Amino acid sequence: EDMAKLNTIERYKLALPTKNILLKDAASFKESFRKSLFDFFMKGSSGETFAETLRWLIFQEFDAPLDEYNLSTCPNCAAGNIPLGVKIKKTEFSYQCPHCKKEIYITDIFRLHEAIDDELGAGGVLGYVNVLIEQIIIVYLIKAILETKPAILSETLFIKDGPLAFFGQTANMQKPLRHLTTFLSEKHNLFLAGLEKSGPFVEHADEIGKKLKPGTILLLDNTYIYKYILPGKVDNTAPYARSSYYSGKMIFKSVDGKIYVVTIPTKNADVVLAPKKSDFHNLDAILTNIQKLRCDMYDNSLFPVALANKLVSLANHPS
Numbered sequence: 274e275d276m277a278k279l280n281t282i283e284r285y286k287l288a289l290p291t292k293n294i295l296l297k298d299a300a301s302f303k304e305s306f307r308k309s310l311f312d313f314f315m316k317g318s319s320g321e322t323f324a325e326t327l328r329w330l331i332f333q334e335f336d337a338p339l340d341e342y343n344l345s346t347c348p349n350c351a352a353g354n355i356p357l358g359v360k361i362k363k364t365e366f367s368y369q370c371p372h373c374k375k376e377i378y379i380t381d382i383f384r385l386h387e388a389i390d391d392e393l394g395a396g397g398v399l400g401y402v403n404v405l406i407e408q409i410i411i412v413y414l415i416k417a418i419l420e421t422k423p424a425i426l427s428e429t430l431f432i433k434d435g436p437l438a439f440f441g442q443t444a445n446m447q448k449p450l451r452h453l454t455t456f457l458s459e460k461h462n463l464f465l466a467g468l469e470k471s472g473p474f475v476e477h478a479d480e481i482g483k484k485l486k487p488g489t490i491l492l493l494d495n496t497y498i499y500k501y502i503l504p505g506k507v508d509n510t511a512p513y514a515r516s517s518y519y520s521g522k523m524i525f526k527s528v529d530g531k532i533y534v535v536t537i538p539t540k541n542a543d544v545v546l547a548p549k550k551s552d553f554h555n556l557d558a559i560l561t562n563i564q565k566l567r568c569d570m571y572d573n574s575l576f577p578v579a580l581a582n583k584l585v586s587l588a589n590h591p592s
């Protein structure tokens with residue numbers, strides 16, 4: 274019955290071409306893909322679009338707004354360092370390339386065009402897109418709360434399935450997210466955590482879990498990560514995940530003995546060199562709530578995350 278209720282909540286549907294498809298008016302597969310993603314951002318839900326959320330995020334409209342956002346390459350002519358902003362504005366959410374004069378969408382800042390091939394398609398970027406959109410939706414909700422009743426931020430815990438990070442071409446998005454989460458932690462409030470269910474960190478956590486005392490929080494630092502979890506040399510001039518995460522990682526063993534790998538936003542990429550509890554905003558409250566939300570449906574998963582996974586699906590053909 275609860276599932277029936279959940280089935281009525283708002284859902285976002287995105288159909289992206291992965292290969293061999295040309296949209297009307299598009300000259301190439303790459304253009305079809307870019308246009309589909311842009312159209313999804315322009316549709317939005319209940320009034321506000323994701324494009325507005327994205328502009329708010331990358332131009333830091335919540336804080337001291339930026340005039341320009343530097344795009345690494347034009348998706349049309351491949352010219353480098355395009356200063357997106359008022360000077361080359363075409364519409365509210367697109368720009369005109371100063372070199373080829375073609376349109377650049379605000380969603381081109383994800384740089385997916387750099388990894389899409391007209392013949393091989395876009396299969397390789399779909400995972401990145403999924404992770405990206407999950408986090409845009411979190412920003413969308415944060416923006417809505419901030420603009421209506423910021424006090425609700427103190428009563429809301431946002432949980433992302435997977436780490437707080439961006440991957441592949443979209444990794445750059447960690448910068449605006451880092452700026453936003455730092456701003457919220459300092460000026461308002463924020464309870465945000467990522468929870469991992471698979472990968473080397475979870476495997477490591479399962480291995481050492483038995484040895485940890487209930488209630489232990491193990492903040493993972495650079496040396497530990499490269500010594501025990503990931504292959505590679507410890508290099509403190511190149512901290513772990515500096516160009517993809519806006520968060521730091523920890524292993525948490527709850528009082529009832531469950532093991533979690535949690536990420537919580539951090540102010541800068543150097544926190545991982547010598548993390549302290551005070552580097553993670555609301556750490557104790559977040560972990561206490563994770564513990565309370567425990568669900569036995571899947572190993573060490575949380576009630577809301579398990580429910581969301583029942584509702585979310587990734588299909589090869591749109592329904």
Ligand SMILES: [Zn+2]
Pocket residue numbers: 347348349350351352370371372373374375
């Ligand atoms: Zn161009």
